[in-house]
Amino acid sequence: MILKIKRDERGLATIEMAFALPILLLFIYGIFQVGMIMAASAGMQHALGEGARLATIYPTPTDTAIKTQINNKLFGAYVGKFTVADPVADPTGKSYKDLSVTYTVTPNYLFFTAPDITLVRSKRVYLSF
Structure with missing residues (x-):
């Protein structure tokens, strides 16, 4: 009888799945989290491009208008916090x-939180005048 039970492999796949499924779900959720961060990075790049496009027109728009344009064009997963810095002019003149x-x-x-991730994207815009 004991020998028959030792040779019986029914239910083995269920037990293996019970061990593997939580790890698989953690990996999938982690990939989802990384994807949201990458989407936010793409949104930052897009918004900076739109702000740069606005900054290069003549006459040059105000810093507030450029900052507003960047804020309006940001996209991505809004699970974090976007911060748009004020445009910084060239200290020697007004060339960029x-x-x-x-x-x-x-x-x-799911079961733990990772350390904070901070992404910083910047772009130098040369003014047209």
Whole structure:
């Protein structure tokens, strides 16, 4: 009888699945979290491009208008916080401005939270006048 029970393999796949499924779900959720961060990064790049496009027209728009344009064009997963810095002009003259966006998020991996991730994207815009 004991020998018959030892040779019986029915239910073995269920037990293996019970061990593997939680790990698989964690990996899938982690990939989803990383994808949301990458989407936010793409949104930052897009918004900086739109702000740069606005900054290069003549006459040069105000810093507030450039910052508003960047804020309006941001997209991505809004689980973190976007911060748009004020445009910084060239200290020696007015030949360029530096635009910058920061994104901070704390990834949540179901059973634990990872350390904060901060992405900073910046773009130097040369003015047309």
